Amino acid sequence: MARGLLLGGVIGTGVKIRRSSPQQERERHTGYDTANYNGNAFKAYWAVVRAPSALSAIKFIVKRGFGPRFFLPDALFPTFTMIQITLPDSSKREYPQAVTVAEVAASIGTGLAKAALGGKVDGKLVDTSYLVEKDSAVAIVTAKDAEGLELIRHSAAHLLAYAVKELFPEVQVTIGPVIENGFFYDFSYKRPFTPEDLVAIEKRMAALAAKDEPVTRRVLPRDEAVAHFKAIGENYKAEIIASIPVNEDVSLYREGAFEDLCRGPHVPSTGKLKFFKLMKVAGAYWRGDHRNEMLQRIYGTAWATKDELQQYLTMLEEADKRDHRKLGKELDLFHIDDHSPGLVFWHPKGWTVWQGVEQYMRKVYRDNGYQEVKGPQLLDKTLWEKTGHWDKYRDNMFTTESEKRDFALKPMNCPGHILIFKQGIKSYRDLPLRYGEFGQCHRNEPTGGLHGIMRVRGFTQDDGHIFCTEAQILKECVDYTTLLQKVYADFGFKNIIYKVATRPEARIGSDESWDRAEHALIESLRASGCEFEISPGEGAFYGPKIEYTLKDAIGRQWQCGTIQVDFSMPERLDAEYVGEDGARHRPVMLHRAIVGSLERFIGILIEEHAGALPTWLAPAQVSVLNITDSQADYARGVAKTLQNQGLRVNLDLRNEKITYKIREHALQKLPYILVVGDKEMAAGAVSVRARGNKDLGAMSLEAFAQQIALDVAQKV
Numbered sequence: 057m058a059r060g061l062l063l064g065g066v067i068g069t070g071v072k073i074r075r076s077s078p079q080q081e082r083e084r085h086t087g088y089d090t091a092n093y094n095g096n097a098f099k100a101y102w103a104v105v106r107a108p109s110a111l112s113a114i115k116f117i118v119k120r121g122f123g124p125r126f127f128l129p130d131a132l133f134p135t136f137t138m139i140q141i142t143l144p145d146s147s148k149r150e151y152p153q154a155v156t157v158a159e160v161a162a163s164i165g166t167g168l169a170k171a172a173l174g175g176k177v178d179g180k181l182v183d184t185s186y187l188v189e190k191d192s193a194v195a196i197v198t199a200k201d202a203e204g205l206e207l208i209r210h211s212a213a214h215l216l217a218y219a220v221k222e223l224f225p226e227v228q229v230t231i232g233p234v235i236e237n238g239f240f241y242d243f244s245y246k247r248p249f250t251p252e253d254l255v256a257i258e259k260r261m262a263a264l265a266a267k268d269e270p271v272t273r274r275v276l277p278r279d280e281a282v283a284h285f286k287a288i289g290e291n292y293k294a295e296i297i298a299s300i301p302v303n304e305d306v307s308l309y310r311e312g313a314f315e316d317l318c319r320g321p322h323v324p325s326t327g328k329l330k331f332f333k334l335m336k337v338a339g340a341y342w343r344g345d346h347r348n349e350m351l352q353r354i355y356g357t358a359w360a361t362k363d364e365l366q367q368y369l370t371m372l373e374e375a376d377k378r379d380h381r382k383l384g385k386e387l388d389l390f391h392i393d394d395h396s397p398g399l400v401f402w403h404p405k406g407w408t409v410w411q412g413v414e415q416y417m418r419k420v421y422r423d424n425g426y427q428e429v430k431g432p433q434l435l436d437k438t439l440w441e442k443t444g445h446w447d448k449y450r451d452n453m454f455t456t457e458s459e460k461r462d463f464a465l466k467p468m469n470c471p472g473h474i475l476i477f478k479q480g481i482k483s484y485r486d487l488p489l490r491y492g493e494f495g496q497c498h499r500n501e502p503t504g505g506l507h508g509i510m511r512v513r514g515f516t517q518d519d520g521h522i523f524c525t526e527a528q529i530l531k532e533c534v535d536y537t538t539l540l541q542k543v544y545a546d547f548g549f550k551n552i553i554y555k556v557a558t559r560p561e562a563r564i565g566s567d568e569s570w571d572r573a574e575h576a577l578i579e580s581l582r583a584s585g586c587e588f589e590i591s592p593g594e595g596a597f598y599g600p601k602i603e604y605t606l607k608d609a610i611g612r613q614w615q616c617g618t619i620q621v622d623f624s625m626p627e628r629l630d631a632e633y634v635g636e637d638g639a640r641h642r643p644v645m646l647h648r649a650i651v652g653s654l655e656r657f658i659g660i661l662i663e664e665h666a667g668a669l670p671t672w673l674a675p676a677q678v679s680v681l682n683i684t685d686s687q688a689d690y691a692r693g694v695a696k697t698l699q700n701q702g703l704r705v706n707l708d709l710r711n712e713k714i715t716y717k718i719r720e721h722a723l724q725k726l727p728y729i730l731v732v733g734d735k736e737m738a739a740g741a742v743s744v745r746a747r748g749n750k751d752l753g754a755m756s757l758e759a760f761a762q763q764i765a766l767d768v769a770q771k772v
C-alpha cells in the first residue's frame with residue numbers, strides 16, 4: 057500500500073457530494089488540474105468528506121460563512137494509509153481512505169456512476185455500497201456485464217416478492233433464485249396465483265421500480281435474524297436461516313417496506329429494474345420434496361435493455377412454434393404416457409429418426425477406433441458403493457431387490473465399461489482403448505422437472521470411454537474435438553461454444569496430473585483452432601473437462617458434448633494395465649459423449665429444424681401421390697424404385713382430390729412430394745414439390761432419384 061501523510065488542505069464551501077466525480081469536485085474546489093490527481097489538496101478534501109468528525113467541522117464552518125479557502129487544523133488529519141485500486145484496464149487510482157464501489161465509479165465518471173449496478177472487488181461480486189478497505193482490483197459492474205444482468209435478475213426476484221407482499225400481505229416468502237433468462241420466487245399462499253394476479257403483480261413491480269427506492273443492506277447475528285423473521289410471520293425464512301451455522305451473521309436487504317434474507321449483492325435501487333416481465337405460475341414443493349407443502353412459484357424474465365427483453369419474448373414465441381412436444385404429436389413421432397413418467401414411447405416415425413441418429417453415431421464409433429460394447433441395465437449395489445453413487449446419488453437411482461440383493465438401474469455407463477476393461481490383462485500396447493455404447497440410463501428425476509423428451513428419466517447416450525495414459529490425453533482430445541465438429545456440422549449445427557472447466561478446490565489427484573490434464577484439454581482446443589472460455593474451478597472433483605455447447609437456429613444454447621478426464625474411477629474400481637516397465641499402472645479414463653442423450657438431441661433437432669428434418673433424417677423422405685386410379689400402377693413402380701434405392705417412401709393411392717392429398721402430406725413436412733398424372737406416366741416422369749411448397753416441375757424419375765441421393769449424401 058502507498059502510504060500518505062495528510063497535512064491539511066484547501067477546500068471550498070461547496071462540499072456536499074460524494075457521488076459525483078471527485079476529479080470534477082477537486083477542480084471545482086481547488087482549481088487543480090486532473091493531472092495532479094494525487095495532489096495533497098485532493099487527498100485532504102477526500103479525507104474531510106469521508107471522516108465524520110471532519111465533516112461536521114466543515115458543516116459548522118460552512119454555516120458560519122467562512123470564505124471559500126481555508127486551512128483545517130492538522131490534528132484532524134492523522135497519518136493514514138492510501139488505498140490503491142487497480143481498474144480492469146490496469147490503470148491505478150489512489151484514494152486516501154476506504155472507498156465504496158459507488159465512489160470509485162463516481163471518480164471515473166458520472167455516466168459510470170449512474171450505470172453502476174455493483175462491483176467486482178478482487179473477483180468477488182459486491183454491492184455498490186461495498187467499502188474497499190485495502191488495495192484491490194476493482195471493476196464496476198453495469199448492465200452490459202453478465203454479472204450485471206445477474207444482479208438485475210436477482211434483484212427483480214426481490215422486487216417480485218416485494219410486490220406480492222404488498223398485494224397479498226398474508227403470503228409467506230421463501231426463496232427466489234436467478235435462473236436462465238430470469239428468475240423465480242416461491243411463495244406460500246392458500247391458493248395458486250391466477251393470470252390476473254400476475255398482471256396486477258407485474259404492474260405493482262413497475263410502480264415500485266418507478267419509485268426508485270434504495271436497496272440497503274444490514275447484518276444480523278443468525279439467531280436475531282431467526283427471531284426477526286419469526287416475529288413478522290415469515291416462518292420459511294426463519295427455517296432457512298436456522299439452517300445456517302449458529303455463529304454466522306446473515307445479511308438482510310431492504311427496499312421500501314420489504315426486507316429479505318439474502319447474501320446479495322443487489323442493484324443499488326429499484327429504479328435500476330426496468331425491463332422485466334412475469335411469465336407464468338407453477339406449483340413447487342418446499343425444498344423440492346413432494347412430502348412438503350406445495351408452494352406457488354412465479355417465473356419472470358428480466359433484461360438490461362428493452363430490445364433484449366423484446367428479442368427474448370420473440371424468441372419464446374418462435375420456440376413455442378417449434379416446441380418438440382407439440383411437433384412430436386403433430387408429426388406422430390412419440391408420446392409420453394402417464395404409465396411411465398419421463399420415459400418415451402417412440403412411434404414408428406419417431407423411432408425411424410432415433411435409428412437414423414443411432415446408426416449415424418454407430419458409424420462414427422466404427423470409423424474412429426471405438427469398439428461398441430453393451431453393459432447390463434441392472435447392477436449390484438456394491439458396485440455403486442465403490443463408485444460413490446450409492447452414497448451421493450442414491451435418491452436419483454431406481455433400485456430393486458432380488459434374493460436379498462439390492463440392485464440399481466444404471467444412471468451411467470462408465471462402471472460397466474471398467475468391468476469390461478478389467479476382463480483379461482491389458483497392456484500398454486492396448487492403449488488407448490476406446491469403448492463406445494448406446495448406453496441406456498435411468499435417473500430418478502422429480503416429475504416436476506421433466507420436459508418432453510428433453511428432460512427425461514430414461515435416455516440413451518452415445519457414451520464412450522477411452523482408457524489411456526496421461527501422455528495420450530492430448531491426442532485423444534484433439535481427435536475427439538475434430539470428430540465432434542464434424543458430427544455437429546452433419547446435423548446442421550455450425551455454432552459451437554467451447555468451455556474448459558478446471559480444477560475445483562475439492563479434488564483428488566496430484567497437482568502435476570491436473571496440470572497435465574488441463575494442459576491437454578486446452579491444447580486440444582488450440583490445436584483444433586477453437587476459441588474457448590475457461591471456467592476456473594468448475595471441473596469435477598475427479599478431473600477437468602471440456603463442455604461443448606451448440607447454438608440453435610433461434611439462439612438458444614444446448615450443452616451436448618463433453619470430454620472429461622477422470623483420475624478417480626479407474627482407482628475406485630481397480631482398473632490397471634501392465635506398462636512398458638512390466639509394472640502395473642492405472643489408466644486415465646476419458647468420459648466422452650458427442651450428442652449426449654439421444655432423446656434430448658432429437659428434441660433439439662426437431663426444434664432446430666421446426667420439425668422439417670433434413671432429408672437424410674426425415675422419417676419419410678418422399679411421398680408418391682397419384683391423381684387418378686389410372687396411374688396407380690405407375691405410382692407403385694415409382695415408389696418401388698425409390699425404396700430400392702434405400703429411401704423411405706410413402707405411397708398414397710387414396711381416391712381423394714390431389715390438392716387434398718398434397719396438403720395432407722405437406723403438413724407432415726416431408727422433404728419431397730411426387731405427383732403423377734397421365735402426363736408424367738407417359739413421359740416416365742414425376743412432378744416434384746420440395747418442402748415449403750416449392751414447385752420444381754416435372755423431371756425424369758432418374759433425375760429425381762439422383763437429386764434426392766445427393767441430398768442424403770450431403771446431409772441437407
Ligand SMILES: [Zn+2]
Nearest residue numbers: 214318319320
Ligand atoms: Zn437477494
Ligand SMILES: [Zn+2]
Nearest residue numbers: 469470647648
Ligand atoms: Zn463415463
